[in-house]
Amino acid sequence: MSQSANHRKSIAIEKIRADFPILSKKVNGKPLVYFDNASTAQKPKLVIDAITNYYENQNANIHRGVHTLSQEITIAYENARVTVQKHLNAAHPHEIIFTKGTTESINLIASSFGKKFISKGDEIIVSEMEHHSNILPWQQVCEERGALLKVIPINDAGELIISDYKRLLNSKTKIVAITHLSNTLGTINPIEEIIALAHAQNIPVLVDGAQAVPHIRVDVQKLFADFYVFSGHKLFGPTGVGILYGKEKWLNELPPYQVGGGTIKTVTFEKTDFADLPLKFEAGTPHIEGGIGLAVAIDYINTIGLDAIAEYEHELLVYATEKLETIEGVKIIGTSKNKASVISFIVDGLHPFDIGTILDQLGIAVRTGHHCTQPLMQRFGIPGTIRASFAFYNTKEEIDIFLSGLEKAIKMLK
Amino acid sequence: MSIEATENEIVDEFEMFEDWIQKYEYLIDLGKSLPLIDEKYKTEDNLIKGCQSQVWMHSELKDGKIVYTADSDAIITKGMVALMVRVLSNHSPEEIINSKLDFVEKIGLTKHLSPTRSNGLVSMIKQMKLDAVAYKIKN
Ligand SMILES: Cc1ncc(COP(=O)(O)O)c(C=O)c1O
Numbered sequence: 001m002s003q004s005a006n007h008r009k010s011i012a013i014e015k016i017r018a019d020f021p022i023l024s025k026k027v028n029g030k031p032l033v034y035f036d037n038a039s040t041a042q043k044p045k046l047v048i049d050a051i052t053n054y055y056e057n058q059n060a061n062i063h064r065g066v067h068t069l070s071q072e073i074t075i076a077y078e079n080a081r082v083t084v085q086k087h088l089n090a091a092h093p094h095e096i097i098f099t100k101g102t103t104e105s106i107n108l109i110a111s112s113f114g115k116k117f118i119s120k121g122d123e124i125i126v127s128e129m130e131h132h133s134n135i136l137p138w139q140q141v142c143e144e145r146g147a148l149l150k151v152i153p154i155n156d157a158g159e160l161i162i163s164d165y166k167r168l169l170n171s172k173t174k175i176v177a178i179t180h181l182s183n184t185l186g187t188i189n190p191i192e193e194i195i196a197l198a199h200a201q202n203i204p205v206l207v208d209g210a211q212a213v214p215h216i217r218v219d220v221q222k223l224f225a226d227f228y229v230f231s232g233h234k235l236f237g238p239t240g241v242g243i244l245y246g247k248e249k250w251l252n253e254l255p256p257y258q259v260g261g262g263t264i265k266t267v268t269f270e271k272t273d274f275a276d277l278p279l280k281f282e283a284g285t286p287h288i289e290g291g292i293g294l295a296v297a298i299d300y301i302n303t304i305g306l307d308a309i310a311e312y313e314h315e316l317l318v319y320a321t322e323k324l325e326t327i328e329g330v331k332i333i334g335t336s337k338n339k340a341s342v343i344s345f346i347v348d349g350l351h352p353f354d355i356g357t358i359l360d361q362l363g364i365a366v367r368t369g370h371h372c373t374q375p376l377m378q379r380f381g382i383p384g385t386i387r388a389s390f391a392f393y394n395t396k397e398e399i400d401i402f403l404s405g406l407e408k409a410i411k412m413l414k
Numbered sequence: 415m416s417i418e419a420t421e422n423e424i425v426d427e428f429e430m431f432e433d434w435i436q437k438y439e440y441l442i443d444l445g446k447s448l449p450l451i452d453e454k455y456k457t458e459d460n461l462i463k464g465c466q467s468q469v470w471m472h473s474e475l476k477d478g479k480i481v482y483t484a485d486s487d488a489i490i491t492k493g494m495v496a497l498m499v500r501v502l503s504n505h506s507p508e509e510i511i512n513s514k515l516d517f518v519e520k521i522g523l524t525k526h527l528s529p530t531r532s533n534g535l536v537s538m539i540k541q542m543k544l545d546a547v548a549y550k551i552k553n
Contacts, residue, residue, distance in 0.1 A: 351487055357438075
């Protein structure tokens with residue numbers, strides 16, 4: 001594709017909105033304004049249809065049967081794996097492990113990596129802006145194995161302090177686990193640099209990509225990520241399915257996480273030979289229609305184009321930020337220059353819960369609270385924020401509705 | 415006045431409101447105007463943690479009747495808290511244990527009491543009743 005043709009590709013908003021059935025819904029008698037995309041994204045009709053079609057026409061168990069349906073669905077499921085592989089530009093399909101979601105992917109690595117590589121006195125690095133799902137599994141490994149959790153601090157703008165990160169890296173560090181994009185602040189972390197610094201000391205890095213994949217093109221080989229994890233449901237796909245990308249070399253070295261049907265070559269009561277990748281990490285019957293639906297979601301996003309999406313969402317971010325800043329008493333939490341379309345804010349003297357409750361009455365869905373990042377809230381000395389997070393199907397008109405709703409809420413509550 | 419009579423009184427008051435805005439403005443005013451709890455009772459022991467907002471609740475037995483005081487960090491929750499205190503306070507443990515509290519549904523605010531709402535209200539009501547059970551056993 002030529003440079004200019006690439007650039008011409010822009011968002012056809014009305015057409016896109018028509019692809020998402022839920023967007024025409026009314027909530028509390030008002031047209032839904034859905035600004036809680038960082039919690040979970042809405043699903044295009046294509047994804048919903050793929051799931052229905054699976055149950056109506058394709059249902060069979062994978063990897064098991066000689067019969068036609070089983071063979072067909074096995075092929076469809078493995079094709080879904082290839083779609084994910086290509087989307088992340090992973091080197092091999094077997095580097096893509098299907099999981100339940102980001103949380104399970106992180107638990108898998110924390111557990112398997114911990115068993116094999118972490119012992120007393122070792123260190124694990126996370127950051128102050130992590131989601132609880134990227135803190136608790138590591139905290140538990142530390143407790144079990146007598147290791148220490150080290151935390152990269154952030155500055156007032158909500159950016160990692162890289163000089164502190166450099167100081168934390170040392171010969172005792174066994175792994176770095178860090179988010180690509182903060183679900184609360186919207187900050188996009190300099191993940192290439194973070195990985196390069198760790199690799200300079202032969203330390204592997206797990207990237208929590210839950211929030212990044214809906215907004216940014218991710219190339220795991222270009223990033224040199226050792227592990228990259230995300231959830232299907234935040235990427236316009238089904239809930240209950242997620243991805244663990246791991247470099248072949250690492251995945252081969254790690255012991256299985258859960259064991260059972262599907263993970264083996266041969267079993268006797270004395271000994272089990274485990275299957276090769278990816279099956280070694282996929283115990284039990286998986287979320288088959290989830291994997292297939294996720295691939296449909298990825299194809300859908302790619303027809304719009306992640307570059308066009310990023311450009312459009314940036315416009316929404318700038319528009320909303322500028323207008324929010326003019327409302328008296330509003331303070332934005334997370335002011336990095338490198339931000340995705342996630343805005344957290346507080347309003348002087350008002351509780352986020354109260355604002356969220358009034359906005360809900362107006363049909364506007366935002367998230368309020370600590371967003372599963374309590375240490376981050378402690379860092380800013382606040383109980384929680386109101387968070388508006390935009391997807392490519394949101395519009396400036398919706399932002400206007402949200403802003404006037406916010407002004408109304410403030411007036412009522414003051 | 416019985417618990418039920420107070421509930422009915424609240425239902426009547428809410429029937430005068432024309433829309434949700436008036437309803438919420440009333441709750442907000444309630445929340446703002448009521449000095450609900452003595453600062454010395456805002457202790458960790460009396461704290462009922464919700465995921466979104468938190469509630470403090472304290473109870474005392476006076477002449478065979480329970481007096482509740484409570485507070486919340488969120489104003490709409492505080493308004494709801496005030497309604498609960500108005501309904502249940504100054505009644506015997508027996509009456510409180512047997513109260514149905516279906517006025518919440520009648521005034522159209524049930525969603526504030528859904529367990530998923532996690533504003534601490536459901537736990538507060540549970541605690542109010544547990545306190546009543548405890549006082550009843552003690553007597
Ligand atoms: C940065 C981040 N990590 C992890 C998670 C957990 O994702 P899931 O609940 O899909 O496992 C989330 C979801 O909110 C997130 O935003």
